Amino acid sequence: MTTDPVSAVFAALADPTRRAILARLATGDATVNELAAPFPVSLQAVSKHLAVLERAGLITRTREAQWRRCRLDPAPLRTLAEWVDQYRRLWDERYDTLDDYLRAQKETRHEQAP
Amino acid sequence: MTTDPVSAVFAALADPTRRAILARLATGDATVNELAAPFPVSLQAVSKHLAVLERAGLITRTREAQWRRCRLDPAPLRTLAEWVDQYRRLWDERYDTLDDYLRAQKETRHEQAP
DNA sequence: CGTATATTCAACCTGTCGGTTGATTACCCA
DNA sequence: TGGGTAATCAACCGACAGGTTGAATATACG
Numbered sequence A, B: 001m002t003t004d005p006v007s008a009v010f011a012a013l014a015d016p017t018r019r020a021i022l023a024r025l026a027t028g029d030a031t032v033n034e035l036a037a038p039f040p041v042s043l044q045a046v047s048k049h050l051a052v053l054e055r056a057g058l059i060t061r062t063r064e065a066q067w068r069r070c071r072l073d074p075a076p077l078r079t080l081a082e083w084v085d086q087y088r089r090l091w092d093e094r095y096d097t098l099d100d101y102l103r104a105q106k107e108t109r110h111e112q113a114p
Numbered sequence C: 001c002g003t004a005t006a007t008t009c010a011a012c013c014t015g016t017c018g019g020t021t022g023a024t025t026a027c028c029c030a
Numbered sequence D: 001t002g003g004g005t006a007a008t009c010a011a012c013c014g015a016c017a018g019g020t021t022g023a024a025t026a027t028a029c030g
Helices: A005-013 A016-026 A032-036 A043-055 A075-085 A088-107 B005-013 B016-026 B032-036 B043-055 B075-085 B088-107
Strands: A059-064 A067-072 B059-064 B067-072
Touching: A005 A016, A005 A043, A005 A075, A005 B005, A005 B016, A016 A032, A016 A043, A016 A067, A016 B005, A032 A043, A032 A067, A043 A059, A075 B075, A075 B088, A088 B075, B005 B016, B005 B043, B005 B075, B016 B032, B016 B043, B016 B067, B032 B043, B032 B067, B043 B059
Parallel strands: none
Antiparallel strands: A059 A067, B059 B067
Protein backbone atom coordinates (compact mmCIF):
# COMPACT_ATOMS: atom_id res chain seq x y z
CA MET A 1 0.00 0.00 0.00
CA THR A 2 1.95 2.97 -1.27
CA THR A 3 -0.79 5.55 -1.03
CA ASP A 4 0.41 9.12 -0.87
CA PRO A 5 0.03 10.92 2.47
CA VAL A 6 -2.63 13.34 1.32
CA SER A 7 -4.83 10.51 0.04
CA ALA A 8 -4.28 8.64 3.30
CA VAL A 9 -5.49 11.61 5.34
CA PHE A 10 -8.54 12.20 3.16
CA ALA A 11 -9.39 8.50 3.22
CA ALA A 12 -9.01 8.39 6.99
CA LEU A 13 -11.42 11.30 7.34
CA ALA A 14 -13.96 9.79 4.95
CA ASP A 15 -15.51 7.77 7.76
CA PRO A 16 -17.94 9.22 10.31
CA THR A 17 -16.74 6.94 13.10
CA ARG A 18 -13.16 8.06 12.62
CA ARG A 19 -14.16 11.71 12.50
CA ALA A 20 -16.12 11.21 15.72
CA ILE A 21 -13.04 9.63 17.29
CA LEU A 22 -11.00 12.67 16.29
CA ALA A 23 -13.63 14.99 17.72
CA ARG A 24 -13.47 13.09 20.97
CA LEU A 25 -9.68 13.24 21.02
CA ALA A 26 -9.80 16.98 20.44
CA THR A 27 -11.14 17.25 23.98
CA GLY A 28 -8.22 15.25 25.39
CA ASP A 29 -6.31 11.98 25.21
CA ALA A 30 -8.15 8.71 25.69
CA THR A 31 -7.65 4.96 25.78
CA VAL A 32 -9.02 2.56 23.18
CA ASN A 33 -11.80 1.39 25.48
CA GLU A 34 -12.85 4.95 26.25
CA LEU A 35 -12.90 5.77 22.56
CA ALA A 36 -14.85 2.64 21.66
CA ALA A 37 -17.54 3.12 24.29
CA PRO A 38 -19.88 5.43 22.34
CA PHE A 39 -19.91 3.32 19.18
CA PRO A 40 -22.16 0.39 18.34
CA VAL A 41 -19.28 -1.62 16.90
CA SER A 42 -16.82 -4.06 18.40
CA LEU A 43 -13.67 -2.97 20.17
CA GLN A 44 -11.66 -4.62 17.41
CA ALA A 45 -13.35 -2.49 14.79
CA VAL A 46 -12.42 0.66 16.71
CA SER A 47 -8.89 -0.66 17.08
CA LYS A 48 -8.73 -0.90 13.29
CA HIS A 49 -10.04 2.63 12.92
CA LEU A 50 -7.31 3.82 15.25
CA ALA A 51 -4.72 2.00 13.15
CA VAL A 52 -5.99 3.85 10.09
CA LEU A 53 -5.83 7.18 11.90
CA GLU A 54 -2.33 6.38 13.09
CA ARG A 55 -1.13 5.42 9.61
CA ALA A 56 -2.50 8.75 8.36
CA GLY A 57 -0.53 10.49 11.10
CA LEU A 58 -3.66 11.88 12.71
CA ILE A 59 -3.05 10.23 16.07
CA THR A 60 -0.15 8.85 18.05
CA ARG A 61 -0.37 6.02 20.56
CA THR A 62 1.82 5.44 23.59
CA ARG A 63 1.85 2.45 25.90
CA GLU A 64 0.98 3.04 29.53
CA ALA A 65 0.75 -0.17 31.51
CA GLN A 66 -1.89 -2.25 29.77
CA TRP A 67 -3.51 0.82 28.29
CA ARG A 68 -2.72 2.54 25.05
CA ARG A 69 -3.17 6.28 25.30
CA CYS A 70 -4.29 7.92 22.07
CA ARG A 71 -3.45 11.51 21.27
CA LEU A 72 -4.61 13.64 18.38
CA ASP A 73 -1.84 14.98 16.14
CA PRO A 74 -3.21 17.99 14.29
CA ALA A 75 -0.28 18.29 11.86
CA PRO A 76 -2.00 16.48 8.95
CA LEU A 77 -5.08 18.64 9.48
CA ARG A 78 -2.89 21.67 9.08
CA THR A 79 -1.55 20.26 5.80
CA LEU A 80 -5.10 19.61 4.72
CA ALA A 81 -6.13 23.15 5.58
CA GLU A 82 -3.34 24.39 3.34
CA TRP A 83 -4.49 22.09 0.55
CA VAL A 84 -8.04 23.37 0.75
CA ASP A 85 -6.75 26.91 0.92
CA GLN A 86 -5.47 26.54 -2.65
CA TYR A 87 -9.10 26.74 -3.65
CA ARG A 88 -10.16 29.50 -1.30
CA ARG A 89 -9.71 32.07 -4.06
CA LEU A 90 -12.47 30.32 -5.99
CA TRP A 91 -15.21 30.66 -3.44
CA ASP A 92 -13.91 34.01 -2.21
CA GLU A 93 -14.07 35.31 -5.76
CA ARG A 94 -17.63 34.23 -5.94
CA TYR A 95 -18.44 35.95 -2.64
CA ASP A 96 -16.42 39.00 -3.58
CA THR A 97 -18.43 39.29 -6.74
CA LEU A 98 -21.60 39.12 -4.71
CA ASP A 99 -20.23 41.66 -2.25
CA ASP A 100 -19.24 43.96 -5.06
CA TYR A 101 -22.63 43.59 -6.58
CA LEU A 102 -24.43 44.37 -3.35
CA ARG A 103 -22.14 47.28 -2.62
CA ALA A 104 -22.66 48.65 -6.08
CA GLN A 105 -26.40 48.22 -5.70
CA LYS A 106 -26.36 50.12 -2.44
CA GLU A 107 -24.20 52.96 -3.73
CA THR A 108 -26.08 53.53 -6.92
CA ARG A 109 -29.53 52.81 -5.70
CA HIS A 110 -30.65 56.33 -6.38
CA GLU A 111 -28.62 56.66 -9.56
CA GLN A 112 -29.04 54.79 -12.79
CA ALA A 113 -27.01 51.65 -13.50
CA PRO A 114 -24.05 52.06 -15.91
CA MET B 1 -25.46 4.10 -0.36
CA THR B 2 -26.64 6.73 2.13
CA THR B 3 -23.27 8.22 2.93
CA ASP B 4 -23.36 11.60 4.60
CA PRO B 5 -22.22 14.60 2.52
CA VAL B 6 -19.03 15.23 4.48
CA SER B 7 -17.90 11.64 4.06
CA ALA B 8 -18.72 11.82 0.36
CA VAL B 9 -16.53 14.88 -0.10
CA PHE B 10 -13.62 13.39 1.85
CA ALA B 11 -13.93 10.11 -0.05
CA ALA B 12 -14.02 11.93 -3.37
CA LEU B 13 -10.83 13.77 -2.48
CA ALA B 14 -9.05 10.61 -1.32
CA ASP B 15 -7.97 9.82 -4.86
CA PRO B 16 -5.02 11.52 -6.59
CA THR B 17 -6.64 11.34 -10.03
CA ARG B 18 -9.74 13.11 -8.78
CA ARG B 19 -7.68 15.76 -7.01
CA ALA B 20 -5.74 16.30 -10.24
CA ILE B 21 -9.03 16.69 -12.10
CA LEU B 22 -10.13 19.33 -9.60
CA ALA B 23 -6.81 21.13 -9.95
CA ARG B 24 -7.30 21.19 -13.70
CA LEU B 25 -10.85 22.47 -13.33
CA ALA B 26 -9.64 25.23 -11.04
CA THR B 27 -8.03 26.76 -14.13
CA GLY B 28 -11.29 26.65 -16.06
CA ASP B 29 -14.11 24.46 -17.32
CA ALA B 30 -13.35 21.44 -19.48
CA THR B 31 -14.96 18.54 -21.31
CA VAL B 32 -14.60 14.92 -20.30
CA ASN B 33 -12.14 14.23 -23.12
CA GLU B 34 -10.00 17.21 -22.16
CA LEU B 35 -9.98 16.10 -18.56
CA ALA B 36 -9.13 12.52 -19.45
CA ALA B 37 -6.24 13.37 -21.76
CA PRO B 38 -3.45 13.66 -19.14
CA PHE B 39 -4.28 10.39 -17.40
CA PRO B 40 -3.10 6.89 -18.30
CA VAL B 41 -6.55 5.41 -17.73
CA SER B 42 -9.53 4.86 -19.99
CA LEU B 43 -12.10 7.53 -20.72
CA GLN B 44 -14.68 5.42 -18.91
CA ALA B 45 -12.61 5.43 -15.75
CA VAL B 46 -12.39 9.22 -15.86
CA SER B 47 -16.13 9.36 -16.49
CA LYS B 48 -16.61 7.38 -13.30
CA HIS B 49 -14.33 9.73 -11.39
CA LEU B 50 -16.41 12.65 -12.63
CA ALA B 51 -19.57 10.91 -11.45
CA VAL B 52 -18.02 10.59 -7.98
CA LEU B 53 -17.03 14.25 -7.94
CA GLU B 54 -20.51 15.22 -9.09
CA ARG B 55 -22.19 13.13 -6.40
CA ALA B 56 -19.98 14.86 -3.84
CA GLY B 57 -21.13 18.21 -5.24
CA LEU B 58 -17.61 19.18 -6.24
CA ILE B 59 -18.44 19.61 -9.91
CA THR B 60 -21.47 20.30 -12.06
CA ARG B 61 -21.95 19.09 -15.61
CA THR B 62 -23.99 20.73 -18.34
CA ARG B 63 -24.78 19.38 -21.78
CA GLU B 64 -23.52 21.35 -24.75
CA ALA B 65 -24.17 19.58 -28.03
CA GLN B 66 -22.37 16.25 -27.74
CA TRP B 67 -19.99 17.61 -25.13
CA ARG B 68 -20.45 17.69 -21.41
CA ARG B 69 -18.86 20.75 -19.88
CA CYS B 70 -17.51 20.21 -16.35
CA ARG B 71 -17.28 23.04 -13.87
CA LEU B 72 -15.77 23.06 -10.42
CA ASP B 73 -18.13 23.95 -7.59
CA PRO B 74 -16.05 25.12 -4.62
CA ALA B 75 -18.92 25.08 -2.13
CA PRO B 76 -18.07 21.67 -0.60
CA LEU B 77 -14.45 22.76 -0.28
CA ARG B 78 -15.61 25.74 1.71
CA THR B 79 -17.59 23.43 4.00
CA LEU B 80 -14.50 21.29 4.34
CA ALA B 81 -12.37 24.30 5.22
CA GLU B 82 -14.81 25.10 7.99
CA TRP B 83 -14.65 21.52 9.23
CA VAL B 84 -10.87 21.59 9.38
CA ASP B 85 -10.99 24.98 11.03
CA GLN B 86 -12.62 23.38 14.08
CA TYR B 87 -9.18 21.94 14.77
CA ARG B 88 -7.11 25.01 13.95
CA ARG B 89 -6.92 25.92 17.64
CA LEU B 90 -5.07 22.65 18.24
CA TRP B 91 -2.16 23.19 15.92
CA ASP B 92 -2.00 26.87 16.72
CA GLU B 93 -1.73 26.00 20.41
CA ARG B 94 0.96 23.47 19.70
CA TYR B 95 3.01 25.88 17.65
CA ASP B 96 2.61 28.50 20.35
CA THR B 97 3.90 25.98 22.85
CA LEU B 98 6.83 25.20 20.58
CA ASP B 99 7.51 28.88 20.20
CA ASP B 100 7.45 29.33 23.94
CA TYR B 101 9.77 26.36 24.34
CA LEU B 102 12.25 27.66 21.79
CA ARG B 103 12.12 31.12 23.26
CA ALA B 104 12.78 29.69 26.70
CA GLN B 105 15.64 27.58 25.35
CA LYS B 106 17.22 30.61 23.75
CA GLU B 107 16.95 32.68 26.89
CA THR B 108 18.43 30.05 29.18
CA ARG B 109 21.00 28.58 26.80
CA HIS B 110 23.90 29.71 29.00
CA GLU B 111 22.33 28.34 32.14
CA GLN B 112 22.00 24.65 33.06
CA ALA B 113 19.03 22.59 31.97
CA PRO B 114 16.47 21.71 34.70
C1' DC C 1 1.76 -18.06 40.11
C1' DG C 2 -2.76 -17.32 38.33
C1' DT C 3 -6.35 -14.37 36.97
C1' DA C 4 -8.50 -10.19 35.31
C1' DT C 5 -8.15 -6.29 32.12
C1' DA C 6 -6.70 -3.86 27.81
C1' DT C 7 -5.57 -4.37 23.39
C1' DT C 8 -4.11 -6.47 19.19
C1' DC C 9 -3.64 -10.36 15.78
C1' DA C 10 -5.73 -13.59 12.53
C1' DA C 11 -9.07 -15.40 9.63
C1' DC C 12 -13.12 -14.70 7.39
C1' DC C 13 -17.24 -12.39 4.96
C1' DT C 14 -19.55 -8.88 2.26
C1' DG C 15 -19.71 -4.69 -0.23
C1' DT C 16 -17.53 -1.07 -2.57
C1' DC C 17 -13.64 0.96 -5.56
C1' DG C 18 -10.95 1.65 -9.43
C1' DG C 19 -10.02 -0.34 -13.41
C1' DT C 20 -11.02 -2.87 -17.86
C1' DT C 21 -13.66 -3.92 -22.44
C1' DG C 22 -17.81 -3.84 -25.35
C1' DA C 23 -22.24 -1.95 -26.40
C1' DT C 24 -25.34 2.06 -26.41
C1' DT C 25 -27.02 6.74 -26.53
C1' DA C 26 -26.82 11.52 -28.08
C1' DC C 27 -25.56 14.89 -31.05
C1' DC C 28 -23.47 17.16 -35.26
C1' DC C 29 -22.58 17.37 -40.11
C1' DA C 30 -22.27 16.21 -45.03
C1' DT D 1 -30.05 9.31 -43.90
C1' DG D 2 -25.68 7.70 -42.49
C1' DG D 3 -21.19 8.27 -40.43
C1' DG D 4 -18.24 10.38 -36.97
C1' DT D 5 -17.43 12.09 -32.36
C1' DA D 6 -18.51 12.54 -27.21
C1' DA D 7 -19.83 10.35 -23.42
C1' DT D 8 -22.26 6.96 -20.62
C1' DC D 9 -24.08 2.29 -19.49
C1' DA D 10 -23.27 -2.54 -18.37
C1' DA D 11 -20.89 -6.42 -16.99
C1' DC D 12 -16.98 -8.12 -15.14
C1' DC D 13 -12.55 -8.50 -12.15
C1' DG D 14 -9.01 -8.08 -8.41
C1' DA D 15 -8.06 -5.47 -4.33
C1' DC D 16 -9.23 -3.32 -0.35
C1' DA D 17 -12.44 -1.47 3.54
C1' DG D 18 -15.16 -2.24 7.42
C1' DG D 19 -17.28 -5.44 10.05
C1' DT D 20 -17.45 -9.89 12.71
C1' DT D 21 -15.67 -13.71 16.04
C1' DG D 22 -12.01 -16.22 18.37
C1' DA D 23 -7.31 -16.58 19.89
C1' DA D 24 -3.09 -14.36 21.49
C1' DT D 25 -0.27 -10.95 23.97
C1' DA D 26 0.94 -7.65 27.59
C1' DT D 27 0.49 -5.79 31.98
C1' DA D 28 -1.28 -5.17 36.74
C1' DC D 29 -2.82 -7.29 41.01
C1' DG D 30 -4.04 -10.67 44.77
